[in-house]
Amino acid sequence: MFKPLLALSLVCLVGCLDSEEKTTEQKNQGLVYCAEANPVSFNPQVTTTGSTIDIIANQLYDRLLSIDPVSAEFKAELATDWKISPDGKAITFTLRKGVKFHTTKYFTPSRDFNADDVIFTFSRLFDVYNPYHFVGEASYPYFQSVGIDQLIRRIVRVSDYQVRFELYNAESSFLANLATDFAVVLSEEYAMQLKARNQENLFDQYPVGTGPYVYKEYRRDRLIRYYRNPDYWKHPVVLEQLVYDITPNGTTRVAKMLTKECDVTAHPSSAQLSILSQREDIKVQKEQNLNIGYWAFNTERPPFDDVRVRQALASAIDVDKIMQAVYYGNGIKAQSLLPPASWAFEAQKAMPEFNPALAKTLLAEAGYKNGFDMNIWAMPVSRIYNPNARKMAELMQSDLRKIGVNVNIVEYEWNTFLQRIGEHRHDSVLLGWAADTPDPDNFMSPLLSCTATFSGKNPANWCHPEFDLLLTQALDTTDLEKRKQYYNQAQRIIVQELPILPIAHGMRFQAASSDVKGISLSPFGGISLANARKE
């Protein structure tokens, strides 16, 4: 079919590109990271979607402080120092000097980072007089679900480089929450420039931060391009360019690793890990991670408002089979909501076990002897806590058929999916949560508190006053033993009431070309590419 001439030119094309050996400098021109979804926004304050946080939070921004993944101690970032008052209600941060915001096509900073930026950033979350509070429907899901917007009384400017956060009451997880990927510092000067032009809506789409990379362009479904931040305060950035190749299909991401179109890929599926690890030029990293994959019931919608129905459904599921078929043995079967690595973890004796006979009895007791129809929403992307929700849903479908429950599996594009879950349009959903801090509260408040129900984060639509009280009590004290007790009780309530059925804790995987160095996986939070380089 192909004429010799054509074939010849093809061979030349192949030859011409491969003939040159690339130097390190050429290699460090850029890195391509294959990401699994479009970012929802470029401001981490307004989203909790892990795929988005991975792309934006650590690359474009910095936080006041961070948590060391090994020692679990706070580390100074944009704040060099912080002092907590004896009653725990006031925290004074001393800010770093000489930090510059990004210079982009749409913004050139005239001053360094200072107290105004911190005040602007955090008052946006709770202060209705902040001109940006209502931009984007005033939705700050993470902060609202942990109640930060109800916690801060005011933020006081002590001097140019000192700010004081005054709280209504002392809360033990406050600093940990400020260390999450969501609590990044934004530029007040940029915000005010946009406001003067009446373009507030652009603020969350065209980011300006202090992080290692500077935003260049975003093309939906295709790519996101960042350039090196030449003025990065922490250390010189090696990579000239950082490009995210948006590839929702997991198999395509793996294929792109093989063809060298990606240097790093997020969440390669466990099924394909063996192919990748066979190759010498690709290394696969595997890391324990604080997360939970769960099955949540919409507890406001009959028949799921009946705890017996929830228990029946939970006992009908063969979790061991799921561990094999979906996690390929690379996961830990859940014994509670919290993963075993958390300090508040306690294995729950009352965790439902696979028992179809019991399930049938419970259903009959609840008045559904002949079963019913329901839907399971399966998330369309692969995340740490659930590498393949579709497959999990199919396994559950066949398990549930045996107790007379007919399952219809529902799928949407990821961002639409999350939005509709937030509106509680589902019967039940397979979803998960990856922790942002090692604090156990991070698993409970953002997922199952009553405030999370209102902000659309609570996928079980479940509001349990006793459970909420335990969470508040746990936050009110800094005594670790006491907190542990409260969280134990809270875990027990979850297993008894089963608003969600914890299924498994996944491992975090990442595949990278072996010449890529400097990307470490943290047990919590988004990925950071600040130190990435090629050798």
Add this chain to the structure above:
Amino acid sequence: MILDYILRRLALLMFMMLTLSIFTFSLSFLFPGDALTNLSGITNSTFSQTSALEERFHFTENYIVQYFAFLERIIQGDWGVSFASGESVFQHIKDLFPATLELSLYALFVSVAVGVPGGILASAYYKRWPDKFINSGTLIGYSMPVFWLALLLIMVFSLQLGWFPMSGRMGLLYEIEPVTGFILIDIMLGNFPYDGMAFLDALHHLTLPTIVLAMYPTTVLVRFTRDSMLKVLDQSYIKTARAKGLNRAQLIIHHALRNALLPVIKQIGLQFSTLITLAMITEVIFSWPGIGRWLIDSIYQRDYPAIQGGLLAVSMFVILATIIAELTYTLFDPLSRNQAHGKV
């Protein structure tokens, strides 16, 4: 005479566009959900926004008025906004269409460059081994589904041999300013940045999708050219020429080819619509950022304004291309102008 013909074609074009626009317009009522939302693409609008939209879209009046308001917006380039991205559908189409067009044009070029000589060769060696070889080759190419061929080529050339990339239009680390949307032209306009590496890389990316997309039209053109040549070669004036002592090469080049290629020209034009259809599949497999992939994604996401806009743009383009092909063909072949009725 020719003017008359062109006018008739134009009338036909207008009629087709009219039908198409009515169909597209009615889609927003046929799709599930609110017609106003489907047309404008604005979800969750407030009460005042809704009434402003109703006003602008003339939704309080009858369907005919609404339809004309719709036509007006289409002409102005206001095609609503996409549910998925919240951006203008027309802007999306403007960004994506050149990529599809570029791919299709190169594929068409390749298929003409390979298919026509292939067909001539086959007819020149009628029933001898080159003919048999080419014929069986086309049969395989003709019957091979596009997606299967694409996956096969990716398996062999991308994953096994690693010669060609499997996705996109060019390496993502090359940053090319989109001026025309045609990647090769944009690179040329940018004065071959990255020492020409970007251009090579773009060609490199183009290779597999072009081969895949060119496969079907090539086989069609080979068979068509061959048949057309054989038909001409069978005619008496060729026999006469032969009797006068012309050799085979003279016969084919000077006498047969001109007449045989006339229907082929028409066929090339008609292949364009097939190409656009096949391009959609090719784009999905090679992650080519064209209109086909976008349209299929939109269908998957139930993005009604995007589906509507995409369908309208693609069908308008196919109709235009077909009519232009017909007109060109008529310019070459005066006989065909005598048709009393139009056909597409």
